[in-house]
Amino acid sequence: xxxxxxxxxxxxxxxxxxxxxxxxxxxxxxxxxxxxxxxxxxxxxxxxxxxxxxxxxxxxxxxxxxxxxxxxxxxxxxxxxxxxxxxxxxxxxxxxxxxxxxxxxxxxxxxxxxxxxxxxxxxxxxxxxxxxxxxxxxxxxxxxxxxxxxxxxxxxxxxxxxxxxxxxxxxxxxxxxxxxxxxxxxxxxxxxxxxxxxxxxxxxxxxxxxxxxxxxxxxxxxxxxxxxxxxxxxxxxxxxxxxxxxxxxxxxxxxxxxxxxxxxxxxxxxxxxxxxxxxxxxxxxxxxxxxxxxxxxxxxxxxxxxxxxxxxxxxxxxxxxxxxxxxxxxxxxxxxxxxxxxxxxxxxxxxxxxxxxxxxxxxxxxxxxxxxxxxxxxxxxxxxxxxxxxxxxxxxxxxxxxxxxxxxxxxxxxxxxxxxxxxxxxxxxxxxxxxxxxxxxxxxxxxxxxxxx
Amino acid sequence: xxxxxxxxxxxxxxxxxxxxxxxxxxxxxxxxxxxxxxxxxxxxxxxxxxxxxxxxxxxxxxxxxxxxxxxxxxxxxxxxxxxxxxxxxxxxxxxxxxxxxxxxxxxxxxxxxxxxxxxxxxxxxxxxxxxxxxxxxxxxxxxxxxxxxxxxxxxxxxxxxxxxxxxxxxxxxxxxxxxxxxxxxxxxxxxxxxxxxxxxxxxxxxxxxxxxxxxxxxxxxxxxxxxxxxxxxxxxxxxxxxxxxxxxxxxxxxxxxxxxxxxxxxxxxxxxxxxxxxxxxxxxxxxxxxxxxxxxxxxxxxxxxxxxxxxxxxxxxxxxxxxxxxxxxxxxxxxxxxxxxxxxxxxxxxxxxxxxxxxxxxxxxxxxxxxxxxxxxxxxxxxxxxxxxxxxxxxxxxxxxxxxxxxxxxxxxxxxxxxxxxxxxxxxxxxxxxxxxxxxxxxxxxxxxxxxx
Numbered sequence: 001x002x003x004x005x006x007x008x009x010x011x012x013x014x015x016x017x018x019x020x021x022x023x024x025x026x027x028x029x030x031x032x033x034x035x036x037x038x039x040x041x042x043x044x045x046x047x048x049x050x051x052x053x054x055x056x057x058x059x060x061x062x063x064x065x066x067x068x069x070x071x072x073x074x075x076x077x078x079x080x081x082x083x084x085x086x087x088x089x090x091x092x093x094x095x096x097x098x099x100x101x102x103x104x105x106x107x108x109x110x111x112x113x114x115x116x117x118x119x120x121x122x123x124x125x126x127x128x129x130x131x132x133x134x135x136x137x138x139x140x141x142x143x144x145x146x147x148x149x150x151x152x153x154x155x156x157x158x159x160x161x162x163x164x165x166x167x168x169x170x171x172x173x174x175x176x177x178x179x180x181x182x183x184x185x186x187x188x189x190x191x192x193x194x195x196x197x198x199x200x201x202x203x204x205x206x207x208x209x210x211x212x213x214x215x216x217x218x219x220x221x222x223x224x225x226x227x228x229x230x231x232x233x234x235x236x237x238x239x240x241x242x243x244x245x246x247x248x249x250x251x252x253x254x255x256x257x258x259x260x261x262x263x264x265x266x267x268x269x270x271x272x273x274x275x276x277x278x279x280x281x282x283x284x285x286x287x288x289x290x291x292x293x294x295x296x297x298x299x300x301x302x303x304x305x306x307x308x309x310x311x312x313x314x315x316x317x318x319x320x321x322x323x324x325x326x327x328x329x330x331x332x333x334x335x336x337x338x339x340x341x342x343x344x345x346x347x348x349x350x351x352x353x354x355x356x357x358x359x360x361x362x363x364x365x366x367x368x369x370x371x372x373x374x375x376x377x378x379x380x381x382x383x384x385x386x387x388x389x390x391x392x393x394x395x396x397x398x399x400x401x402x403x404x405x406x407x408x409x410x411x412x413x414x415x416x417x418x419x420x421x422x423x424x425x426x427x428x429x430x431x432x433x434x435x436x437x438x439x440x441x442x443x444x445x446x447x448x449x450x451x452x453x
Numbered sequence: 454x455x456x457x458x459x460x461x462x463x464x465x466x467x468x469x470x471x472x473x474x475x476x477x478x479x480x481x482x483x484x485x486x487x488x489x490x491x492x493x494x495x496x497x498x499x500x501x502x503x504x505x506x507x508x509x510x511x512x513x514x515x516x517x518x519x520x521x522x523x524x525x526x527x528x529x530x531x532x533x534x535x536x537x538x539x540x541x542x543x544x545x546x547x548x549x550x551x552x553x554x555x556x557x558x559x560x561x562x563x564x565x566x567x568x569x570x571x572x573x574x575x576x577x578x579x580x581x582x583x584x585x586x587x588x589x590x591x592x593x594x595x596x597x598x599x600x601x602x603x604x605x606x607x608x609x610x611x612x613x614x615x616x617x618x619x620x621x622x623x624x625x626x627x628x629x630x631x632x633x634x635x636x637x638x639x640x641x642x643x644x645x646x647x648x649x650x651x652x653x654x655x656x657x658x659x660x661x662x663x664x665x666x667x668x669x670x671x672x673x674x675x676x677x678x679x680x681x682x683x684x685x686x687x688x689x690x691x692x693x694x695x696x697x698x699x700x701x702x703x704x705x706x707x708x709x710x711x712x713x714x715x716x717x718x719x720x721x722x723x724x725x726x727x728x729x730x731x732x733x734x735x736x737x738x739x740x741x742x743x744x745x746x747x748x749x750x751x752x753x754x755x756x757x758x759x760x761x762x763x764x765x766x767x768x769x770x771x772x773x774x775x776x777x778x779x780x781x782x783x784x785x786x787x788x789x790x791x792x793x794x795x796x797x798x799x800x801x802x803x804x805x806x807x808x809x810x811x812x813x814x815x816x817x818x819x820x821x822x823x824x825x826x827x828x829x830x831x832x833x834x835x836x837x838x839x840x841x842x843x844x845x846x847x848x849x850x851x852x853x854x855x856x857x858x859x860x861x862x863x864x865x866x867x868x869x870x871x872x873x874x875x876x877x878x879x880x881x882x883x884x885x886x887x888x889x890x891x892x893x894x895x896x897x898x899x900x901x902x903x904x905x906x
Contacts, residue, residue: 030657030658030659031659032661032679034678034679156644159644160644160645163641163644163645164645169641169644170623170640170641187623187640187644188616188622188623191609191612191613191616191622191640192613192616192617204483205483206483206484208485223703224703224704224707225487226485226487227700227703229682229699246682246699246700246703247680247699249703250676250677250680250699250702250703250706251677253703253706253707253710254677254706254710254796257706257707257710257714258792258796260714261710261713261714261717261788261792262788262789262792264714264717264718264788265717265784265785265788265789266781266784266785267785267788267789273793273798274789274790274793274798274799274807275793275798275799275803275806275807275810279810279813279814279817280817282810282814283814283817283818283821286782286785286814286818287818287821287822289781290778290781290782290785290818290822290856291821291822291825293777293778293781294774294777294778294822294825294826294829294852295825295829295833297773297774297777297778298774298829298833298834300773300774300777301770301771301773301774301834301838302770302834302837302838304769304770304772304773305766305767305770305837305838306837308766308769308770309766313758313761313762314758316757316761316769317754317755317757317758317761318754319757319772319773320750320753320754320757320772320773320776320890320894321747321750321751321753321754323773324746324747324750324753324886324890325743325746325747325750328719328742328743328746328883329739329743331718331719332718332719332720332739332743335714335715335717335718335720336715336718336720336727337727339711339714339715340726340727340728343707343711345726345727345728346727346728350728353728354727354728357728357732357735360732361732361735361736361739364732364733364736365736365739365740365743368736368740368744369740369743369744369747372744372747372748373747376747376748376751380748380751381751381754381755384755384758384759385754385755385758399747403743430781433777437773437777441773
């Protein structure tokens with residue numbers, strides 16, 4: 001937390017405790033909604049929270065409300081009377097209302113819908129029907145639409161009139177009388193144009209759009225590729241139904257990265273922040289893969305049980321090292337490819353380029369690690385264990401082979417997963433470990449037994 | 454790739470090959486710079502590339518140029534004559550020029566600086582001096598500044614005049630005559646205000662700023678928290694020196710997530726896309742941790758060599774399973790905490806809350822996995838190996854203890870790393886594996902030898 005923010009929080013707490021509500025309001029008007037929300041949640045107890053919230057200047061209440069955690073939002077909604085709830089909802093953009101509704105239990109949802117105007121209720125219900133990860137689920141309905149035959153001057157009048165209730169005014173969409181999207185323009189272009197120019201003459205007719213059912217990850221990718229502030233969402237007929245703004249895209253990018261990281265670490269993804277998750281829900285997100293991987297490890301135990309008696313104790317001591325090296329090498333490849341797929345750098349058609357590249361890298365990496373392995377065993381491990389040079393050559397050789405094998409498995413699995421439309425991060429990371437573990441063990445045992453007496 | 458984009462690429466290729474340059478220009482004017490850049494790189498050979506680039510409408514050349522890979526940029530700069538280079542540079546924003554310069558060899562940098570105006574050269578040199586990961590390194594100098602005593606009407610005149618060369622006009626910064634940042638306003642607010650209003654009366658005086666030396670990750674975090682389109686960058690005296698725009702923040706968020714993912718997978722991060730990296734540079738990014746972890750695995754070999762003779766072959770067969778379970782469990786915790794730190798959800802002061810939470814989760818997870826482990830050994834492993842119920846109890850018991858231990862190590866390490874200002878992702882993930890491997894092995898061997906005959 002910055003010093004400035006700490007000072008603000010101290011001042012808010014002081015004004016609140018000493019009941020200097022006029023000073024409090026002045027301080028609040030200057031503060032950012034996100035900061036006020038985090039002050040409410042971290043510095044006040046339950047009763048104080050709702051009391052404090054009611055002190056907020058009217059124009060800030062909704063902005064602060066959407067920044068609160070869903071648990072706090074639920075508590076607040078239960079404490080609100082109908083008038084208060086309506087006031088908060090009226091100032092909110094539709095996509096925020098929908099985000100809140102998605103986290104609430106049924107009885108709270110009913111209250112929210114009852115407090116909305118019939119028109120809003122219709123829009124909310126429509127938005128709620130889009131699949132969870134679609135563009136439709138993150139779009140907002142509050143955009144500026146213009147018609148092509150008005151002048152720039154008219155456009156500014158319209159923006160002034162409807163602008164206050166729109167999530168962004170800077171990108172304006174031009175639609176025909178059947179709501180087909182025909183062009184786009186920006187306030188910058190409007191400002192630089194002549195007042196008498198027709199919108200139809202200055203608008204850009206080649207518009208990048210997303211469809212309502214498009215994956216929101218894809219939408220976020222378009223923002224990072226094209227540097228837009230907003231993207232129009234169109235239905236199958238090419239009619240404009242909403243827009244996605246860059247701030248929502250930023251959230252999607254953050255969330256998707258977090259989810260991919262969780263999946264790679266064998267965790268079922270959760271959208272809730274760590275400290276807000278219950279012990280039970282953390283348990284639920286961690287147990288499936290742990291159990292699956294435990295059961296899968298039966299294969300390594302089987303291989304070891306079968307070969308172990310023929311393996312000298314000297315060689316057995318290096319099993320964890322070899323499995324570790326293969327696992328790490330495979331992990332490097334699979335994670336690299338998973339991420340490259342996630343940020344649209346590579347796709348299935350690159351599979352042969354990727355395999356060739358990983359194969360070359362694998363030989364280089366395998367050889368280097370193999371040499372280090374040989375030297376390490378000669379110089380370090382020989383200090384506490386007697387290892388013959390033949391044994392060392394077998395161990396180091398297996399190290400090279402396992403690394404090459406692991407890197408191949410690591411790069412092929414995510415691409416195959418993508419091809420059969422599974423999430424590369426889910427399938428490839430934990431599955432890769434199991435396959436690489438078993439294969440490296442089989443390679444080790446069979447080579448060692450075949451070569452060494 | 455979408456169908457629309459494929460159609461565009463086909464059309465561009467057709468016009469180019471059949472030398473229909475007039476049609477080509479028309480098609481290009483409608484296309485996005487990012488798409489044109491990727492067409493040039495993926496569909497044309499080296500000679501065609503520069504020829505195609507020279508056909509671009511003048512107003513698009515710079516926009517397309519900044520979207521190219523640095524290798525292609527370098528080739529192009531070497532092919533440009535001085536006039537061409539100057540034309541491309543003149544239309545570029547300073548932060549983009551600096552991004553390009555940072556990737557170029559010294560002789561190309563010299564040519565770029567020689568082709569810039571003296572004034573630009575000064576700004577470029579100033580920007581180049583900011584540390585690599587600082588706000589200064591990603592800021593742009595082209596912003597709209599206003600003075601507090603002009604009217605809204607004057608402000609619009611100024612925006613119309615200087616707007617075309619600014620990266621964003623939508624957020625305007627109000628500075629006094631010593632360049633101190635005193636307020637901020639937006640074009641939306643200006644549009645909704647009266648033309649005669651003084652800027653000083655409508656501006657927002659509580660401005661969220663970042664300092665030139667602030668970590669760019671921190672800057673990106675502020676964008677995701679506050680939903681801004683731009684953030685002002687101020688020096689130690691509070692003078693406005695530049696702005697960071699949301700599109701740059703989006704890039705930072707993507708890059709930082711990629712880097713964290715790479716670090717967690719024991720790879721030294723690289724900013725280049727996978728397919729553009731040379732075999733040697735991939736080798737360089739992967740070899741250090743592999744070698745370090747290989748050397749660190751000496752400890753597991755030592756422990757195994759010491760205890761192995763007293764360990765029955767039945768028990769040895771479960772070493773990979775136990776180490777795997779502990780490693781996976783620890784990885785879940787460390788990755789969760791590393792990510793929560795990265796997105797500013799938790800900090801060092803939460804250490805005791807986190808430890809308590811992880812401890813409770815660890816007991817639940819450990820017990821559940823332990824029970825599954827016991828059943829699996831009774832029902833599956835007994836099919837191919839004779840395991841007494843006492844041995845099974847020891848193995849399953851050690852599984853529980855190792856998981857609890859691994860989760861504790863996994864949650865404490867990242868927080869400690871953060872405390873001593875090391876990157877949690879670098880230290881915690883690979884180090885965690887080594888510590889957990891050794892500890893779980895020691896726990897297993899010592900308990901088994903103490904309890905079993």
